[in-house]
Amino acid sequence: MTDTIRVAGPNRLAGRVSVPGxxxxxLKLMAATLLAPGRSTITNVPNIQDVWIMSELLRRLGCxxxxxxxxxxxxxxxxxxxxxxxxxxxxxxxRASISVLGPLVARCHQAEVALxxxxxxxxxxxxxxxxxxxxxxxxxxxxxxxxxxxxxxxxAGVPLNLEFPSVGATENLMMAATLARGVxxxxxxxxxxxxxxxxxxxxxxxxxxxxxxxPTLTITGVKRLRPVEHRVVPDRxxxxxxxxxxxxxxxxxxxxxxxPEHLVVVLDKLRQAGCAIDATETSxxxxxxxxxxxxxxxxxxxxxxxxxxxxxxxxxxxxxxGSGMVTENVFEARWGFTSExxxxxxxxxLDGHHALVRGVDQLSGAPVEAADIRAGAALVIAGxxxxxxxxxxxxxxxxxxxxxxxPKLHALGANVSRPSTV
Numbered sequence: 137m138t139d140t141i142r143v144a145g146p147n148r149l150a151g152r153v154s155v156p157g158x159x160x161x162x163l164k165l166m167a168a169t170l171l172a173p174g175r176s177t178i179t180n181v182p183n184i185q186d187v188w189i190m191s192e193l194l195r196r197l198g199c200x201x202x203x204x205x206x207x208x209x210x211x212x213x214x215x216x217x218x219x220x221x222x223x224x225x226x227x228x229x230x231r232a233s234i235s236v237l238g239p240l241v242a243r244c245h246q247a248e249v250a251l252x253x254x255x256x257x258x259x260x261x262x263x264x265x266x267x268x269x270x271x272x273x274x275x276x277x278x279x280x281x282x283x284x285x286x287x288x289x290x291x292a293g294v295p296l297n298l299e300f301p302s303v304g305a306t307e308n309l310m311m312a313a314t315l316a317r318g319v320x321x322x323x324x325x326x327x328x329x330x331x332x333x334x335x336x337x338x339x340x341x342x343x344x345x346x347x348x349x350x351p352t353l354t355i356t357g358v359k360r361l362r363p364v365e366h367r368v369v370p371d372r373x374x375x376x377x378x379x380x381x382x383x384x385x386x387x388x389x390x391x392x393x394x395x396p397e398h399l400v401v402v403l404d405k406l407r408q409a410g411c412a413i414d415a416t417e418t419s420x421x422x423x424x425x426x427x428x429x430x431x432x433x434x435x436x437x438x439x440x441x442x443x444x445x446x447x448x449x450x451x452x453x454x455x456x457x458g459s460g461m462v463t464e465n466v467f468e469a470r471w472g473f474t475s476e477x478x479x480x481x482x483x484x485x486l487d488g489h490h491a492l493v494r495g496v497d498q499l500s501g502a503p504v505e506a507a508d509i510r511a512g513a514a515l516v517i518a519g520x521x522x523x524x525x526x527x528x529x530x531x532x533x534x535x536x537x538x539x540x541x542x543p544k545l546h547a548l549g550a551n552v553s554r555p556s557t558v
Contacts, residue, residue: 141554142526143516143519143522143552144524145520149389149550151548152389152391153390155375156539158374159536161368162368163187164334166191168311170194171243171311171315172214172361172362173214173216174363177209180209181205182539183205185536189233190233193233194236196222196223196226197219197220197222199214221247221249223250226250233250233252235307236249237312238311238312239311240285242312246286246287247285248285262304265308273287273290275287290315293320295321296322298324301327303328305326310334311334314358318356322355327437327439328438329398333369341361341363342361343358369395375391376445377510379411379420379422380406380445380451384517388422388423389421390420395418403420405449410425410427410428411423428455428457430453430495433460433461434462445510447470451477451515453494454518455495458494459495460492461490461492465489468489471491476505477514481499498523499521500524501519501523501526502527505528505529512533516534
């Protein structure tokens, strides 16, 4: 039996929807608890598949994990002696598993982490993770599909300069540096809100980190960290998803529990597309135009336009007035879903890392396949505005990043269901 999401279109979305904690933060926060023996509690935790996977990974490292999805929280009891091997069967399912590498090397002075899998959106090498830890004193090799790290004398703080503001490398090196001897300075660090969220939790745990939210992080190592309770920052990508859904469906959607300042560039682009947007400190009200105007977007590291919302721009442009150029500067293989969008009638011309999308008057429903989390959600939203029935297969990807996606769409008035098929 496999799950699909079935959409009968066209639909107009209206109503209220709430945003859970950020997937791209909570998984790393869970990994960060490995740095401090004792019981840490993380709240505002989304009910998504990746949290279940990370919970099991931590259990195999010796932690006691109690994930209460109904209460949106997870308790993690970290032992004094932590295991150091992250198994392939879990790491291959979720790339964020690599975020245990830095904490394990820092706490255990060794780690064996299977080389990760995850979404099929392009190369995301571990060169910067590896180079940074080696500069801090670890010896690292690849052995039978595992990244094996050893630092018998512990890690030492050094200046680190990232060749690209990699989110994963910044997170791993920042976490590792909290227990290193001396001072680590990370230049060209990523600045995503999720990294600031992790830094704030580490500071509450007793870490000394300066420059949070800037391209230069200065971490002075301490001997020991303490467990804490921490609330996850709202998921800006989920909030952006609902905003694009309103924009594409001529919708009228209130989005609660969001931090609009994390979406400044995104909201500017949606206004260019013709949306009326009102923002408070914790909410957005997005009213979509009768038909959006095509927009030009280039993805960039934060505070630029996020690559995770790129599929929604392509989907919006596919039914917009005019043509829009979308440039992908982060993940080179993120165009795979455009062939599925073309099955709905979209007109997309690819040239390297550029996609010229010409809007059509009407998409038409068809069976399509989701290859990653965001592409899957974008295909569902495209199905909302298509004529007839769209069946999106491979929705296990969507479950990795979206809490109650179908029920929330249904509550907004979408004709959507999730039947099982053989």
